[in-house]
Amino acid sequence: MATEPSTKAKAWAIFDRIVADAAPSGEHSNPWVKDEGGALSYEPDYDTLIKLLGVPLYLKAPTTTGVPALALDVWLSYELRRSGFDADAAWPRPSAPRILPGPIVSLLNKVTAKERDALWKRLQAKTPPTGAAASSANILGKNYLKQVDVVMSNWAAGPELLISTKRMDSSFGKNAANRVEESYGDAKNLRLRHPLAALGFVYGLRSTIFDESPDKAEWLIDLLQKLGREDDAYHAVCLIVIEYGSHLSVEESDDDQGDGEDPLAEAGVDGSEDSDDDIEEHVEQSDVEVALSSLPPVHLPWGKVPVDLRPDRFIAEMVRRVIDATPVNMHTEARSRRARASLR
Structure with missing residues (x-):
C-alpha cells in the first residue's frame, strides 16, 4: 500500500510547477530595466512569489515543517536564475537533488545516456553518495558549520553567494527578535571565512505583527536596517511582509522556532545526515493541478517595508557583488542580462 507523501514532498512538487510555469522551457524573463536617465534597477517577479507563499497555506503546513520558509528559498533561487546565473549553480535547484555540485553536473553531461x-x-x-548530492547546503564558517538556505558555490571559486532566510508568522514577542540576533552571529561566522562571498539575510514576517506588536515591529525593522550597515555582517538585508487571512493560520506550539530549523543540526553537532523526510516522494500531477487552482490569496503590503529593505534593492546588490568579485569571463549571462536591460 502506497504511503502518503510528506508535506514537504507535496510542497516541492507544487513549488517546482510554479517556477517551471514562470520560465517556460527554462527561459527566464530579464529582470533588469533602465529608466530614461540610464539608471539600472531590478524588477522582481512578485506574482511568482505570491503563488509560492500560497503553497504552505494551501497545505496547512506549520512552520515546524520548514515549508513556509522554503517558499522564500525557492523564490530567491528562481530570481538568481532570472538574473542569469546557471540553473544548476543556484541552490536549491528547480528539481531534485536540490544541491548538486557543478562537477557532478558536468559529468552527467559528458557520459553516455x-x-x-x-x-x-x-x-x-535515499542515501546518495556523500558530497555528491544533498537536500541542504552546510557551509563551514570561521567556527562552525551553518546550513545556508540559498547558495551559489563551486570548487574553483568557493562560496560566491550565501543567503539565510528566516520566517515568523506568530509568537512575535517571544521569537521575532531572537531570530535576527541569532542571524547576526551566523553572519560573522560566515563572513570571516568567506569575505568575498555576497552575504544576505531575508526575513519573512506576517503582517499581523503591525497590529499585535507595533512597537516590536518598529524595533525589528530598525534592527534589520542596522544589520545591513555593519562592516562585518550582511552586505544586504531584506524584509518581506506577508499578509493573509486569519482563517488560513496554522496552530503553532509555544516553543516554535519560526522556520522549522534545528540550530544544533545546522551547526553539524548532532551527527545527523539528511533524513528520509527530505526524500521527495512521488506526487501525482493531478494533485498539483488542484493545488494550483486553489492557492489562497496572499498580499505583499510594500508600504510597510522601508525602501532599503525591499527585494529589488536586495537582489540587485547580491548580483552586483557576485559579478564584481569575479573575472569578466565568469557569469557571462548574468553580465549580459544587465547590459541588455530594457527601458522602463
Whole structure:
C-alpha cells in the first residue's frame, strides 16, 4: 500500500510547477530595466512569489515543517536564475537533488545516456553518495558549520553567494527578535571565512505583527536596517511582509522556532545526515493541478517595508557583488542580462 507523501514532498512538487510555469522551457524573463536617465534597477517577479507563499497555506503546513520558509528559498533561487546565473549553480535547484555540485553536473553531461541514467538513479536515491548530492547546503564558517538556505558555490571559486532566510508568522514577542540576533552571529561566522562571498539575510514576517506588536515591529525593522550597515555582517538585508487571512493560520506550539530549523543540526553537532523526510516522494500531477487552482490569496503590503529593505534593492546588490568579485569571463549571462536591460 502506497504511503502518503510528506508535506514537504507535496510542497516541492507544487513549488517546482510554479517556477517551471514562470520560465517556460527554462527561459527566464530579464529582470533588469533602465529608466530614461540610464539608471539600472531590478524588477522582481512578485506574482511568482505570491503563488509560492500560497503553497504552505494551501497545505496547512506549520512552520515546524520548514515549508513556509522554503517558499522564500525557492523564490530567491528562481530570481538568481532570472538574473542569469546557471540553473544548476543556484541552490536549491528547480528539481531534485536540490544541491548538486557543478562537477557532478558536468559529468552527467559528458557520459553516455545509459551511464547518465544510472548516475541519476544513484544521486536521487535515499542515501546518495556523500558530497555528491544533498537536500541542504552546510557551509563551514570561521567556527562552525551553518546550513545556508540559498547558495551559489563551486570548487574553483568557493562560496560566491550565501543567503539565510528566516520566517515568523506568530509568537512575535517571544521569537521575532531572537531570530535576527541569532542571524547576526551566523553572519560573522560566515563572513570571516568567506569575505568575498555576497552575504544576505531575508526575513519573512506576517503582517499581523503591525497590529499585535507595533512597537516590536518598529524595533525589528530598525534592527534589520542596522544589520545591513555593519562592516562585518550582511552586505544586504531584506524584509518581506506577508499578509493573509486569519482563517488560513496554522496552530503553532509555544516553543516554535519560526522556520522549522534545528540550530544544533545546522551547526553539524548532532551527527545527523539528511533524513528520509527530505526524500521527495512521488506526487501525482493531478494533485498539483488542484493545488494550483486553489492557492489562497496572499498580499505583499510594500508600504510597510522601508525602501532599503525591499527585494529589488536586495537582489540587485547580491548580483552586483557576485559579478564584481569575479573575472569578466565568469557569469557571462548574468553580465549580459544587465547590459541588455530594457527601458522602463
